Amino acid sequence: MTTTVITNIGQLVTNDPEADDLLGIVVDAALVIERSTVAWVGRAADAPAADAQIDAGGRAVVPGFVDSHSHLVFAGDRSAEFAARMAGESYAAGGIRTTVAATRAATDEQLTSHVARLVDEMRRQGTTTVEIKSGYGLTVHDEARSLAVARQFTEETTYLGAHVVPEGATPEEYVALVTGPMLDACAPHARWVDAFCETGAFDADQSRAVLEAGTAAGLRGRLHANQLGPGPGVRLACELGLTAVDHCTYLAEEDIAALAESGTIATLLPGVEFSTRQPYPDGRRLVEAGVRVALATDCNPGSCFTSSIPLCVALAVREMGMTPAEALHAVTAGGAAALAREDVGILVPGGRADLLLLDAPSYVHLAYRPGVPLVAATWVGGRPV
Ligand SMILES: [Zn+2]
Numbered sequence: 001m002t003t004t005v006i007t008n009i010g011q012l013v014t015n016d017p018e019a020d021d022l023l024g025i026v027v028d029a030a031l032v033i034e035r036s037t038v039a040w041v042g043r044a045a046d047a048p049a050a051d052a053q054i055d056a057g058g059r060a061v062v063p064g065f066v067d068s069h070s071h072l073v074f075a076g077d078r079s080a081e082f083a084a085r086m087a088g089e090s091y092a093a094g095g096i097r098t099t100v101a102a103t104r105a106a107t108d109e110q111l112t113s114h115v116a117r118l119v120d121e122m123r124r125q126g127t128t129t130v131e132i133k134s135g136y137g138l139t140v141h142d143e144a145r146s147l148a149v150a151r152q153f154t155e156e157t158t159y160l161g162a163h164v165v166p167e168g169a170t171p172e173e174y175v176a177l178v179t180g181p182m183l184d185a186c187a188p189h190a191r192w193v194d195a196f197c198e199t200g201a202f203d204a205d206q207s208r209a210v211l212e213a214g215t216a217a218g219l220r221g222r223l224h225a226n227q228l229g230p231g232p233g234v235r236l237a238c239e240l241g242l243t244a245v246d247h248c249t250y251l252a253e254e255d256i257a258a259l260a261e262s263g264t265i266a267t268l269l270p271g272v273e274f275s276t277r278q279p280y281p282d283g284r285r286l287v288e289a290g291v292r293v294a295l296a297t298d299c300n301p302g303s304c305f306t307s308s309i310p311l312c313v314a315l316a317v318r319e320m321g322m323t324p325a326e327a328l329h330a331v332t333a334g335g336a337a338a339l340a341r342e343d344v345g346i347l348v349p350g351g352r353a354d355l356l357l358l359d360a361p362s363y364v365h366l367a368y369r370p371g372v373p374l375v376a377a378t379w380v381g382g383r384p385v
Contacts, residue, residue: 005050010058015333036381064128064354065309066335071300073146076102103136126375128354131156135163147189159186162195162210179213193219197233204232238262244338259291265338269298270315284321294334314370353382
């Protein structure tokens, strides 16, 4: 059996860039899957014959979610820290070190099974492509094995040795390690290089050194910036022509102008603000300024332990002024752009058949019904999962 038609789709979101509307919506639609790719989309009445047929029952079909920012390789539990924060303590970058000790102590098997559990959790909520970072090892050995574990689950692996300076090292010593022997050990397992450009982590010069060394080693750059306060990170990312800069919570006018001009994707991570009681990034302002926006979970044990893209959609709509269409675009086509991927986040002929059947007549239900599991069926590379 080589072709399957999904027919009687009440509302199909294609994200076709040629369409007049942002989401490239087709009503009363059908979609044909041939092996791993989308072979045809259009009105159901015009659909070609296929070997198998699935009736969507008038429900909506959308591209699988692309979560372009997560930190899934870790061990330990920080729920007590969350409870303390909810009782009034503030979030600081140094909390990362707590997870580092537990991650170093875990076996490869423990790390792998933990990542498998979280990737499965994401999958059940509609995520079909996930980026996974290192950053809780902070030694040559532990960063390289973190990436080797991540590589078992995704091609989109990111070397984040520059997450925080570990105890016992000076920043100068540690940046030399991150740009030298650690990079050599990690580059074979990674597609991306990243740094945490923030007060308490790495400054602009240190972040630049890490990104330049990584790109010289063949990796592509992305950056954590402007999460906890204003800073130089967003402008650095734009100047270096990075694919994406993530968080973008505290932005000055010149940061927004730099984003709009450079085409660097601003990845907003509203689960972090939800989980830390920080102010949300101004999604509306970015969209109006012509900035390309993605939304992702930042799933990590410290500042945001959700794996739910639908939660991010609901927060972007409810708290950040984005429309349901803009938010869905940001977790599909936006996430794909933030990973420089043209085969996912879109349902057009030739694209990967990564798609979701929603238990709803419209994608708007993703924001309209927060907290409700709406993913009725998922296909990854043309296979139901
Ligand atoms: Zn992050």
